[in-house]
Amino acid sequence: MTILGLETSCDETSASVVRDGRLVLSNIIASQADVHAPFGGVVPELAARKHIESVTFIVDEALRHAGIELDGIDAYAAANGPGLAGALLVGLNYAKALSFVYNKPLVGVNHIEGHVCANFLYEADKEGASDLTPPFLSLVVSGGHTLLIVVDDSDTYRIIGSTRDDAAGEAFDKVARVLGLPYPGGPEIDRLAENGLPDAVSFPRAKVEGLNFSFSGLKTAVLQFMSKGGGVPIQDVAASFRQAVVDVLVERAMAASEQEGLSRVALAGGVACNLGLRRKMAEACEKKGLSLFIPPPIYCTDNAAMIASRGYFMIQAGRADGLGLNAFPGRIR
DSSP: OOEEEEEOOSEEEEEEETTTTTTTEEEEEEEEEHHHHGGGGOOOHHHHHHHHHHHHHHHHHHHHHHHHOOOOOOEEEEEESSSSSSHHHHHHHHHHHHHHHHOOOOEEHHHHHHHHGGEEEEEEEESOOOOOOSSEEEEEEOSSOOOEEEEETTTTEEEEEEEEEHHHHHHHHHHHHHTTTOSSSSHHHHHTTSOOOSSSSSOOOOOOTTBOOOOOHHHHHHHHHHHTOSSSOHHHHHHHHHHHHHHHHHHHHHHHHHHTTOEEEEEEEEGGGGGHHHHHHHHHHHHTTTTTEEEOHHSSSSSSHHHHHHHHHHHTOOOOOOTTTOOOOTOOO
């Protein structure tokens, strides 16, 4: 089954053609980072307008790269939440129009579940197919979400931990602004941290109930430290902050895997690109004898291939949506 996926939940316009939920035939992404950089963050109305300008061209490019025509697509999948309302509607309405014209199935995909499915993707001319299969634990870490999800089977997802305030990626971006770094700030902190001392500053690790997270206090601690003059090189502040975030993420993931009796752990979301997190998680999993799965960076950030993958598994489970499908900007599940 060949799925055309569309992803417009935030500031990337993406279209992808994926076969059988795993083989990526094309994955085209148009980033708006330069557009939003002067504002220090994503401007929702501007993001939606840029999606409208780009979506037709991006879909055409995805089909061309895949070597397939629209009548060769078996179904359409579009992210319909969570995300920015106006942005989501661009991709969703485009997919609905194609579904109507070609009389093919349509599914609205949960953006977060799409991130989880990024671990299934592979390209024919690169590394071999992932052997990840449910059940497994997924740590989803992005600008908007920090979640621990148990994937019981291809269509059953259970959230067992979440952030009580800032998401990890949001904390990275806010701390980057405190440090005077350019947008997007998360990758800039990661880059600086590679040359810094992770124990230069003793930042707090929040203790919250169960398998949940909290990063607001850590963000405030960095702000207070810098407002008092700092006193250490900026790369050391970045490294110490990154270490504090990573320690909490890895500790909760290891506790969750033990609680649920799962031997496979998958990272997902934009922060899964973070070098510190990737290293620390690999070390922890090796120590506990767990198998770790991390998507290539291109599939960690927002992309339509992950949406097409999730759409495939939804259709295989007998799920489909009608043309009345709407966007749900605030939904998690």
